[in-house]
Amino acid sequence: AAGVIQSPRHLIKEKRETATLKCYPIPRHDTVYWYQQGPGQDPQFLISFYEKMQSDKGSIPDRFSAQQFSDYHSELNMSSLELGDSALYFCASSPRTGDEKLFFGSGTQLSVL
Amino acid sequence: DAKTTQPPSMDCAEGRAANLPCNHSTISGNEYVYWYRQIHSQGPQYIIHGLKNNETNEMASLIITEDRKSSTLILPHATLRDTAVYYCIASSLTSGTYKYIFGTGTRLKVLA
Numbered sequence: 001a002a003g004v005i006q007s008p009r010h011l012i013k014e015k016r017e018t019a020t021l022k023c024y025p026i027p028r029h030d031t032v033y034w035y036q037q038g039p040g041q042d043p044q045f046l047i048s049f050y051e052k053m054q055s056d057k058g059s060i061p062d063r064f065s066a067q068q069f070s071d072y073h074s075e076l077n078m079s080s081l082e083l084g085d086s087a088l089y090f091c092a093s094s095p096r097t098g099d100e101k102l103f104f105g106s107g108t109q110l111s112v113l
Numbered sequence: 114d115a116k117t118t119q120p121p122s123m124d125c126a127e128g129r130a131a132n133l134p135c136n137h138s139t140i141s142g143n144e145y146v147y148w149y150r151q152i153h154s155q156g157p158q159y160i161i162h163g164l165k166n167n168e169t170n171e172m173a174s175l176i177i178t179e180d181r182k183s184s185t186l187i188l189p190h191a192t193l194r195d196t197a198v199y200y201c202i203a204s205s206l207t208s209g210t211y212k213y214i215f216g217t218g219t220r221l222k223v224l225a
Contacts (some may be wrong), residue, residue, distance in 0.1 A: 043215045045214055048212075
């Protein structure tokens with residue numbers, strides 16, 4: 001069965017650079033969530049989208065922005081990267097069935113040097 | 114969304130049942146209880162969820178108390194591959210989507 005695809009799997013950036021993470025949800029899933037997980041930390045909710053509109057926002061820094069496109073894939077744009085942004089970034093998708101379960105991708109490991 | 118409280122860690126012998134408790138004393142009537150687990154640094158994996166009734170699937174059973182203030186996830190025959198961090202989340206529909214806030218979870222270690 002198709003799963004959530006995230007790219008790239010690994011990304012290395014320098015401080016103050018920008019990064020773009022991509023997420024391709026499971027077909028027919030119209031809701032996307034982004035999470036950040038620092039080393040030894042629990043996943044922190046960043047932002048979610050439903051039907052291409054932002055539906056909820058968590059602890060997402062102002063330097064980050066995200067959107068969901070017409071094909072339902074989503075991108076997380078991160079600017080002015082800081083060392084503390086080094087983390088695993090997970091994307092999850094869910095269908096609108098009334099009792100949503102999240103299906104997570106394998107994550108993007110971002111390292112800021 | 115209701116805050117959940119879980120013990121930080123638990124051990125379980127392989128082949129025995131693992132019972133993972135979760136306290137969600139402030140849960141509201143429309144909040145579901147979801148359980149996810151995360152094995153090492155993989156993406157969290159859905160296990161089971163429920164609203165009021167006990168639930169069972171191929172992975173686990175979920176027992177929710179009548180007052181809904183706590184629940185227990187039961188892995189009936191734990192294996193070494195069940196070693197993971199288990200998260201209990203109370204979630205309801207907000208602005209078109211469910212909000213899933215991960216707490217600190219329970220680190221389950223299954224011992225051979």
